[in-house]
Amino acid sequence: GAGVSQTPSNKVTEKGKYVELRCDPISGHTALYWYRQSLGQGPEFLIYFQGTGAADDSGLPNDRFFAVRPEGSVSTLKIQRTERGDSAVYLCASSLTVGAQFFGPGTRLTVL
Amino acid sequence: QQPVQSPQAVILREGEDAVINCSSSKALYSVHWYRQKHGEAPVFLMILLKGGEQMRHEKISASFNEKKQQSSLYLTASQLSYSGTYFCGTAHGSGNTGKLIFGQGTTLQVKP
Numbered sequence: 001g002a003g004v005s006q007t008p009s010n011k012v013t014e015k016g017k018y019v020e021l022r023c024d025p026i027s028g029h030t031a032l033y034w035y036r037q038s039l040g041q042g043p044e045f046l047i048y049f050q051g052t053g054a055a056d057d058s059g060l061p062n063d064r065f066f067a068v069r070p071e072g073s074v075s076t077l078k079i080q081r082t083e084r085g086d087s088a089v090y091l092c093a094s095s096l097t098v099g100a101q102f103f104g105p106g107t108r109l110t111v112l
Numbered sequence: 113q114q115p116v117q118s119p120q121a122v123i124l125r126e127g128e129d130a131v132i133n134c135s136s137s138k139a140l141y142s143v144h145w146y147r148q149k150h151g152e153a154p155v156f157l158m159i160l161l162k163g164g165e166q167m168r169h170e171k172i173s174a175s176f177n178e179k180k181q182q183s184s185l186y187l188t189a190s191q192l193s194y195s196g197t198y199f200c201g202t203a204h205g206s207g208n209t210g211k212l213i214f215g216q217g218t219t220l221q222v223k224p
Contacts, residue, residue, distance in 0.1 A: 031210050042114075042199045042214030043154065056211050091153065098210045101144070101201075103153040 002026070004104030006092050012110045013082055021077045021107045025094030031055075032075050033101055034067055036088040043091055049075060050098075082111045113137050115202045117215035124190050124222050132185040132218045134200030143176055143183035144201040144212055147194075154199060157185075187220070195222045 005024040013019050025032050031050055035043035045059040049069045057067070064082075069075040079086055089108050093101035115136045122130050134143060142161045146154035158167040160176035160183055167174050171188045187194055197219045201212030 033210055033212075035214075040217075042217050043201075043212075045211050045213060048210040050210075056209060058211070095210065100156045100159055101210070101212070102156060103146075105153050 004092055004094050004102055006090075006104040006107050008107060009105065010108045010110075012112065014112050015082060015084060017082050019079050019082055019109065021079075021090050021092075021109070023075045023077070023092030023094075023104060025073065025075070025092070026102060029094035029096055029102075030072070031095045031098055031101075032069060033093040033095075034075070034077050035091045035093065037091055037106070038088045046077070079109075082109075084111050087111045114213055115200055115215040117198075117200060117218045119218060120216075121219040122221070124220065126192060126222055126224055127189050128222075130187045130190060130220060132187075132198050132200075132220075133182060134184070134202070134215055135180070135182045136202050136204075138181070138202075138204050140176070140178065140181050140183075140202055141205060141209075142203045143174075144203070145174055145183075145185050146199045146201065147196045148199065148217075149196040190220075190222045192222050192224065195220055 007022045033048040034046040037043045047057040051072045064080045067077045089106040091106045093103045095101045118133045145157040148154040174185045176183045197217040199214050199217050201214045
């Protein structure tokens with residue numbers, strides 16, 4: 001079956017612009033997670049959803065970051081007024097319940 | 113707090129064994145192990161739950177010492193395909209959480 005997919009695979013934007021990153025989880029997975037990973041570091045937790053609701057958003061760094069999952073499947077991570085420090089690989093993962101998380105290939109965000 | 117992994121890097125010859133440790137300063141509910149190859153997404157290896165048994169995936173096994181708040185990953189008779197960066201992700205509290213806090217990673221290189 002299909003794994004987690006993320007689009008776009010690469011995104012280059014200018015400082016101050018708005019970006020949206022999309023995640024399609026594995027079909028039937030109720031939990032969806034967003035992480036970001038900087039070079040040489042482990043993934044850093046941002047937010048996770050159970051169904052449509054955000055179960056834990058304690059990792060969102062500030063109010064420029066927002067994520068939605070309106071129908072309990074696809075999720076979008078939205079970043080407003082991007083800053084150079086937002087540059088990273090944004091990883092999405094999904095799981096059947098709260099358990100083994102299966103990661104997508106990531107979106108590499110570069111803020112110039 | 114981020115779990116601490118040791119060692120930071122290991123170089124092995126094919127067929128040799130290695131141990132990677134993951135220690136937390138907070139009480140653990142579960143530990144997840146992942147392997148990530150350069151430019152790819154982390155791949156799930158196994159989960160160890162509080163009170164659970166030692167787990168095994170092919171020639172890789174792991175243990176969970178609740179008292180020491182530590183997990184160890186054992187790679188036996190290493191193969192070239194084992195090369196990559198290994199991350200532990202820890203879950204805390206009651207366990208009904210998808211939030212994982214990842215260590216900084218251990219880079220493993222297996223040489224012929």
